[in-house]
Amino acid sequence: MESLQRRYPIGIQTFFKIREENYLYIDKTEYIYQMTHSASGYVFLSRPRRFGKSLLASTLHSYFSGRKELFRGLAMERLETEWTEYPVLHFDMSMAKHVDKERLERLLDFMLSDYERAFGLDATDGDANLRLTRLIKRAYEQTGRQVVVLIDEYDAPLLDVVHEKENLDVLRNVMRNFYSPLKACDPYLKFVFLTGITKFSQLSIFSELNNIKNISMDEPYAAICGITEEEMLTQMQEDMDRLAAKLDVTPEEILEKLKENYDGYHFTFPSPDIYNPFSLLNAFADGKFGSYWFGSGTPTYLIKMLEKFGVEPSEIGNNHAEVSAFDAPTETMTDIIPLLYQSGYITIKDYDESIDLYTLDIPNKEVRLGLMKSLLPNYVASKTRETTTMVAYLSRDIRNDDMDSALRRLQTFLSTIPYCDNTGYEGHYQQMFYIIFSLLGSFVDVEVRTPRGRVDVVLRTKTTLYVMELKLDRTAGEAMEQINLKNYPERFALCGLPVVKVAINFDSERCTIGDWIIEK
Known part of the structure; x- marks a missing residue:
C-alpha cells in the first residue's frame, strides 16, 4: 500500500523534522560524536552542493540542544551519556546567494536580530561583528554554558562573484567582518562548525582564525556526508528491491545502474565508494533513473x-x-x-x-552527461529541445553502428543552427564531437597518443571502436591519408572490438561537416 511506502527526505534538511515525521535517515551520528569530541573545537567541512552539509549542521544543532529523544535508535544514543544543552547560534548563509553588499548586510541584520530578541538584547544597527560578539557573550552569561556556532554554506555569498575581483573583494570584506569575532570569543565558545563548497583562504575570510581544523580530506570523515555503498546495502536494501521490481530487473542489475549513475565519489584515499545522496533518494522516490543533481541547477x-x-x-x-x-x-x-x-x-x-x-x-x-549538456551551448548555439532531439537520434544511429547516418544527421543539424563563435579552428569541432559523443553515454577521448602521433577523436561503443581524424577546410581524403600514413588503428588492435576509420572535413564557411569517409 502507498501509505506504507518509505518516506524520503527530498529537499528536507532539518534533522528534527526527518526524525519526528519518520523520514529515512542514514545514521551519521557516530561521525558527529567523533568530530565533536576531537581535539579541535573549530571545524571546517567542504563538500559539493546537495551532499547533506545542511542536514549535518542541523543534526549538530539538535545534538548540542540536548534533544536526546531525536537520537533514539541511532549510534549517538549509546555514545553520548551527558546530553548537555548548549546555546546554539545557527546561521544559514545559503539565503545570501546572488546578493550585493546592501542585501547581504540586510540579511546579516535579519539573522542577528532574531537571536538578539531571543536572548533579550535590543536589536541595533551596529557593525555585524560587534553584534555577534555581544550576542555570544550574552548567550554565555545568560545560560552559564559555552556557545555553539554553526555556519552553513559560509561561502554562498561569494561563489557567484568568484570570477569578479571587484565584487568579490566587497562581499568578502563584509563576511570577514562578520566572522572575525569567532577567535576573539574563544573563551565563550564550545564548538564552531562551518560548511562550504570551496575554500576561500583563511587569511581573507576568517582573518586570524588560523586554529580551524579542515576535515574535508581526513580519512575518518570520508563518509560523513553522502551515502556509502555499505550503508545503501544495509539500510536501503528494501528500497533497492522495490526499484528492481518496478523496473523488472534483478537486484544485481539495479546496483550496477545505481553505481554507474550516482556512485564514484571519494573525498580522500583510501575511501569507501560514496553515492550522491540527493540523486540516490530521488531515484528511489521516483522509481526511475534521472539527472537529479544537475536538474537542481548548474552553478x-x-x-x-x-x-x-x-x-x-x-x-x-x-x-x-x-x-x-x-x-x-x-x-x-x-x-x-x-x-x-x-x-x-x-x-x-x-x-x-x-x-x-x-x-x-x-x-x-549523471555528472558527465549533465556537465556536457551545460557546456554544449558554447559549441552548438541551438535551442535545448532541438539539440536534445538531435542527440537522441544520433544515439540511435551510433547504437545501430550507422556512423554514416549519424554524420549526415549532424551535418544537417549544424547547417540549420545559428552561427557559433570560435568556429575558425579545428579544436572547436574536436571539442564539439567530444561533448556530443559524451552525451551518447559512450567512451570518448581526444588527442589520444599513438606511436606515430595523436588521434583527434576515439569513440568506443559496445560493438565498435571508431578512430577519427578531423580536418578544417581541407578534404576527408587528406584526413584518411593521415590515418593510414600514421597507422592509427594499430594502437587499438588489442581492444577486442572491430576498428573503423572515420575521416571528416569541416567547412568553416558553412559551419558544418563538409565531407567524410568511413572505412572498416
Whole structure:
C-alpha cells in the first residue's frame, strides 16, 4: 500500500523534522560524536552542493540542544551519556546567494536580530561583528554554558562573484567582518562548525582564525556526508528491491545502474565508494533513473570559471594533482582543478603515494552527461529541445553502428543552427564531437597518443571502436591519408572490438561537416 511506502527526505534538511515525521535517515551520528569530541573545537567541512552539509549542521544543532529523544535508535544514543544543552547560534548563509553588499548586510541584520530578541538584547544597527560578539557573550552569561556556532554554506555569498575581483573583494570584506569575532570569543565558545563548497583562504575570510581544523580530506570523515555503498546495502536494501521490481530487473542489475549513475565519489584515499545522496533518494522516490543533481541547477560560477581558465570540455576529466592543490585558496587559484573537485564535478579516483599524486576524474554518468549538456551551448548555439532531439537520434544511429547516418544527421543539424563563435579552428569541432559523443553515454577521448602521433577523436561503443581524424577546410581524403600514413588503428588492435576509420572535413564557411569517409 502507498501509505506504507518509505518516506524520503527530498529537499528536507532539518534533522528534527526527518526524525519526528519518520523520514529515512542514514545514521551519521557516530561521525558527529567523533568530530565533536576531537581535539579541535573549530571545524571546517567542504563538500559539493546537495551532499547533506545542511542536514549535518542541523543534526549538530539538535545534538548540542540536548534533544536526546531525536537520537533514539541511532549510534549517538549509546555514545553520548551527558546530553548537555548548549546555546546554539545557527546561521544559514545559503539565503545570501546572488546578493550585493546592501542585501547581504540586510540579511546579516535579519539573522542577528532574531537571536538578539531571543536572548533579550535590543536589536541595533551596529557593525555585524560587534553584534555577534555581544550576542555570544550574552548567550554565555545568560545560560552559564559555552556557545555553539554553526555556519552553513559560509561561502554562498561569494561563489557567484568568484570570477569578479571587484565584487568579490566587497562581499568578502563584509563576511570577514562578520566572522572575525569567532577567535576573539574563544573563551565563550564550545564548538564552531562551518560548511562550504570551496575554500576561500583563511587569511581573507576568517582573518586570524588560523586554529580551524579542515576535515574535508581526513580519512575518518570520508563518509560523513553522502551515502556509502555499505550503508545503501544495509539500510536501503528494501528500497533497492522495490526499484528492481518496478523496473523488472534483478537486484544485481539495479546496483550496477545505481553505481554507474550516482556512485564514484571519494573525498580522500583510501575511501569507501560514496553515492550522491540527493540523486540516490530521488531515484528511489521516483522509481526511475534521472539527472537529479544537475536538474537542481548548474552553478553559473562554474561555467564562468571554465571560460576564465580556458578549460576545454575534454580537459575536465582524467587529471592529476598534488595534495597541496586541494588546499589552494579559491580566490587566488591559478588552476581550475581545485574548484572542479570541491564542486563535485571531478573526484579522487586513485592516489600514488610514492609521488604524492592524486588521479581525478568525473565521478559518474549523471555528472558527465549533465556537465556536457551545460557546456554544449558554447559549441552548438541551438535551442535545448532541438539539440536534445538531435542527440537522441544520433544515439540511435551510433547504437545501430550507422556512423554514416549519424554524420549526415549532424551535418544537417549544424547547417540549420545559428552561427557559433570560435568556429575558425579545428579544436572547436574536436571539442564539439567530444561533448556530443559524451552525451551518447559512450567512451570518448581526444588527442589520444599513438606511436606515430595523436588521434583527434576515439569513440568506443559496445560493438565498435571508431578512430577519427578531423580536418578544417581541407578534404576527408587528406584526413584518411593521415590515418593510414600514421597507422592509427594499430594502437587499438588489442581492444577486442572491430576498428573503423572515420575521416571528416569541416567547412568553416558553412559551419558544418563538409565531407567524410568511413572505412572498416
